[in-house]
Amino acid sequence: MERDNKMAADSAVHKPGRAVSMADVAKLAGVSRQTVSRVVNGRACVVEETRKRVMDAMDQLGFYPSFAGRSLRGGKYGCIGLCMFDITHTGNVATLEGLMSAAREYGYAVTLIEFDESESVRLRDTARRLAELPVDGMVFNTNRTIEDFDEFEPLNGLPTIIISMKEHPRCTTIDSDQYGCSQLVVDYLCSRGHTQIRHLAGPKDSITADFRTRGWRDALERAGLEVVKPLHGDWTADSGYELGEKLVQDTEMTALYAANDQMAMGAIMALRAHGRRVPEDVSVIGVDDSMQGMVPHNDLTTVRFDMRERGRKTFDYFFAQLSGESKVEAVRLPGELVERGTVTDAR
Numbered sequence: 126m127e128r129d130n131k132m133a134a135d136s137a138v139h140k141p142g143r144a145v146s147m148a149d150v151a152k153l154a155g156v157s158r159q160t161v162s163r164v165v166n167g168r169a170c171v172v173e174e175t176r177k178r179v180m181d182a183m184d185q186l187g188f189y190p191s192f193a194g195r196s197l198r199g200g201k202y203g204c205i206g207l208c209m210f211d212i213t214h215t216g217n218v219a220t221l222e223g224l225m226s227a228a229r230e231y232g233y234a235v236t237l238i239e240f241d242e243s244e245s246v247r248l249r250d251t252a253r254r255l256a257e258l259p260v261d262g263m264v265f266n267t268n269r270t271i272e273d274f275d276e277f278e279p280l281n282g283l284p285t286i287i288i289s290m291k292e293h294p295r296c297t298t299i300d301s302d303q304y305g306c307s308q309l310v311v312d313y314l315c316s317r318g319h320t321q322i323r324h325l326a327g328p329k330d331s332i333t334a335d336f337r338t339r340g341w342r343d344a345l346e347r348a349g350l351e352v353v354k355p356l357h358g359d360w361t362a363d364s365g366y367e368l369g370e371k372l373v374q375d376t377e378m379t380a381l382y383a384a385n386d387q388m389a390m391g392a393i394m395a396l397r398a399h400g401r402r403v404p405e406d407v408s409v410i411g412v413d414d415s416m417q418g419m420v421p422h423n424d425l426t427t428v429r430f431d432m433r434e435r436g437r438k439t440f441d442y443f444f445a446q447l448s449g450e451s452k453v454e455a456v457r458l459p460g461e462l463v464e465r466g467t468v469t470d471a472r
Contacts, residue, residue, distance in 0.1 A: 145188045154182040165253060180249065187281070189256045204234045205443060206260035208251050210267050212239050215360075215385065215415045216301075216432040220266065220288070223436025231444060236260055248277040256280055262443055264288065269330050284446035286439055290336045292455045297442050299456040301430040303333045306460045307340025309428060310382050310410055313462055315348055318471035319380040319408060324355040325368050325392060327384040331360075337384045337412065358388045365391025373399040378407060379471045386411035386427055390420070393467065408468040412460070424466035434458065 147161045154161070156175060163171050164179040171179075182188070205228060209217055225235050236258055240246050248271055255263045262284035271277075279285035279296055287293055290300045314322050324341045327334025338355055345352045356371060358364030365388030372378060373396060381396075383389035389411030393403050403409050414429035435458055442456065 145186045147188075149186055150179065150182045150188050153186060154179045165257065180253075183253070189280075201261050202259040203232055204236055204258075204260050205440070206236050206238070206255035206258055206263040208238045208240065208255065208263065208265045208267075210240050210246070210269065212237075214268065215387075215413050216430065216435075217266065219432035220436040220439070223433035223438075224264070224440050225436070226433070227437040227440035231440075233261075233440075246271060247273045249273055252277070252280055252283075252285070256283060262286075262447055264439055264443060268333050269328075270332065284443055286443045286446070288435070288439055289332055290457075291332050293453075295453060297446070297452075297454045297456065299435065299439050299442060300333075300458070301432070301435055302457040302459050303336035304340040305457065306412055306428045306430075307337045307382070308344045309460065309462055310412070311341060311344035311348065314380045314382070314408065314410070314468070315350075317380075317408070317468060320350055320471070321353075321377045322350065322380045322382060323353055323372060323375065323378045325365060325381065325383040325388050326355040326357045327388075328359055329357055334384050341382060358384075360385050360387060362387045362391035362394075364388060366395045368392060369395030370399065372396070373401060380408040380410070380468070383409065383411045386413050386415045386425055389425055389427070389467075390416060393425075404467050404469040406472065408471075410468055414463055426465045426468040427463050428460040429463050430458065430460045 147158050147165070151158045151161045156179060160171060160175060161179055164176050207221070207224065209221065212218060212221065221235075221237070228235050238251070238254065248265060251265070252263060260283070264286045266288040268289070274291065275294065277293070277296070285296050287296050287298045288300055289298050290303045292298055311322060322345065324338065326338045341355070342352050356368045358368050365383060368388070369392030372381065372392070381392060383392055389409055393409050396403055396407055396409070401407055409425070411425055411427040414427045416423045416425055438456065438458065442454070
């Protein structure tokens with residue numbers, strides 16, 4: 126079998142001066158050109174075993190669709206590829222604005238590929254899609270668990286930055302400090318005398334929600350306080366309201382920390398609808414400062430992140446790698462507490 130594979134590889138090696146083609150990949154992988162095309166375009170109709178064989182052939186031959194000659198020309202496109210999961214999510218628009226602003230200062234453009242949160246996505250397949258485009262490198266902005274996250278290998282010659290709290294062994298990651306913001310919240314609530322601090326967490330497949338929950342739990346444990354199992358919502362105000370109703374009968378609770386502002390607002394409405402005063406009976410705090418300018422007389426105490434700065438920093442690290450920097454880092458940008466009217470001293 127190994128001898129057969131070697132013979133196939135030898136016969137698929139392209140002649141000097143000729144770019145690798147889909148036909149070369151198809152020959153090495155033992156599939157049709159149409160199958161290679163389906164894999165390159167991320168079609169779901171290819172079985173996993175065949176997809177892996179085609180991907181391995183691409184790696185072996187150094188195949189980059191559409192722009193295979195770039196490395197021979199030695200030029201730059203002046204463009205960065207960005208993969209973003211649901212641009213409508215809180216902070217994503219500001220992150221995109223910051224990244225594009227920094228890119229323009231260096232004469233770069235941004236090519237965006239957006240995925241819906243419901244889509245099943247693999248970094249390797251997405252990197253291949255971006256490599257088809259005239260880009261000098263890529264950024265992945267992901268907030269949910271990705272199947273091949275740890276195994277992902279950045280493509281040769283294409284610097285890759287991942288916007289995520291989860292560290293990667295081969296790519297620099299950058300994100301707002303989702304863990305540290307929870308510690309900031311708990312420390313603040315403790316300073317106001319609160320000892321029974323509940324948590325409305327985000328979705329279980331959300332990396333951001335996971336780190337915010339970890340930070341809350343660890344901060345409570347360090348303070349020697351009781352950790353009550355968190356309730357999970359879906360980031361919406363409706364889910365915050367539903368979960369808030371479940372907490373109405375928790376008479377020991379003095380403070381509620383919601384993993385985002387929308388759930389915090391929903392919980393406040395539920396508590397007040399059932400006769401629990403905010404903040405007199407229960408203090409409530411959120412994260413993101415996403416309600417400012419969206420609701421009148423916003424009095425929600427929260428943690429603010431500079432999402433535009435996150436975008437700018439992302440481009441800075443990308444450009445450093447493009448210029449030869451090879452250090453892999455995990456960059457965390459701190460948030461700041463915004464005190465308004467939904468937190469008071471414990472009763």
